[in-house]
Amino acid sequence: MALSEMTVRHARITGNDYTLGDSDGLTLNVTARGGKVWLFRYYWAGKQKRMSLGCYPQISLKDARTRRDEARALVAQGINPYEHRKQQRLAVHAAKEHTFEAVFNQWVAFRRLSLKEGRQSTLSQILRIFNKDVLPTLGGRSIYDINRHDLLDLLSRIEQRKALTTAEKCRTWFNQLFRYALVKIEGLEHNPASDLDVVALPKPPVTHNPFLRMDELPGLMAALRNYGGANQTRLGLRLLLLTGVRTGELRLATPDQFDLEKRLWVIPAEVVKQLQLAMRKPSKQIQNVPPYIVPLSVQALEIVRHLLDQVVPAQRYLFAHRSDSYDGFLGRHSTKSQ
Known part of the structure; x- marks a missing residue:
């Protein structure tokens, strides 16, 4: 009943x-x-x-x-x-346990184990881009619920701001992350990040920075001799040509880096881009990374001597910066001597 x-x-x-x-x-x-x-x-x-x-x-x-x-x-x-x-x-x-952010953190930890020394900056780039563009949207969602449309929508927003290289990297990282999740996360059956490149916006043609040919250098040197601006600008450009250093290394040059007797410019490792990468390696200590040694030609040495003669007590750098606390430096170097 x-x-x-x-x-x-x-x-x-x-x-x-x-x-x-x-x-x-x-x-x-x-x-x-x-x-x-x-x-x-x-x-x-x-x-x-x-x-x-x-x-x-x-x-x-x-x-x-x-x-x-x-x-x-x-x-x-x-x-x-x-x-x-x-x-x-x-x-x-x-x-609830396998949110996108939780799986992302597991994947990052796994990648950290396999990256060689000096490549840890790749992880920094991944973290920066995901924290900015991905995790605010997908971080709290279950990894099981994320589909191809979710990823395409996020990539489209990145592409709309013309960050095509960032979008390309995200497509690669999405695919790597979900391939990892397919193996590690029980019940996940498909990779929504596969074939995302099929609908990627094409990159515009690469425009390389302009450069001078050998037969154009005499014209540049003549233009420098006739340059009517600040003398330190003219001397700085000549020193760049004679040493081949980066502009940042020139701007941050200090008087104590120059050994006139040995005709050497000793640039600290923390200023040199290539040596900065070496300093990031866990096995390297800062004091064990050698400086960057630049031999000075007769012409380069002449320019450095001239600039050192003009340095005043309050001046920190070889080339005057706006932060240098003295007046009239540019005026003292406005002649066309040297």
Whole structure:
């Protein structure tokens, strides 16, 4: 006989457990202390099984019958309803545990193990770009829920601001991250980052920086001799041509870096771009990275001597900076001597 809401509500407390039957495998288990639990009884692999459908009154008689019908439908499809519910709960737990940001952090830690010394700057670039462009949008979402459209939408926003190189790198990193996740994250079945390059915007033609040919150098030197601006600008350009250093190394040159007797310019490692990379290696200590030695030709030495003669006590750099606390330096170097 089917149960009624009245029967369920007023089920007596007897001091012993007992069961009230409804229909199609649904029963109400009444405990010795009056607790009421809905159970569904079914047969699986020739054995009787039962599973809880929730407690009364949180789950009403109507709701319990709905849950029973859903479980019976699974049995009819050859699916064990208890195992099905267990897998669903595991999936929900996994979705909360495996957010995109959590998987990203695992992938970064894995990449850090495989990167060679001197390549750790790659990780810094990944972290900077993902923190700016990716994690604010995808970080809190489950890795299981992210699809190709989500990635394309994010890449499109990066491309719209003309950051095509950043978008290209993100496509590569997305693919690497999801390939890692496919192996490490249980239940992840596909890689939404595959083939994203098919719809990537083409990069514009590369425009290289202008350069001078050998036959153009005499014209440049003549233009420098006739330059009517600040003398230190003219001398600085000549020194660049004679030494081949970077502009930053020239701007940060200090008087104490020059050994006139040995005709050497000794540039500290922290100023030189190539040596800065060496200093980032975990096995290297700053004091063990040698400076950059630049031999000075007769012409370069002549320019350096002239500039050193013009240095005043408050001047920090070989070439006057705006931060140097003295007046009239440019005026003293406005002649065309040298």
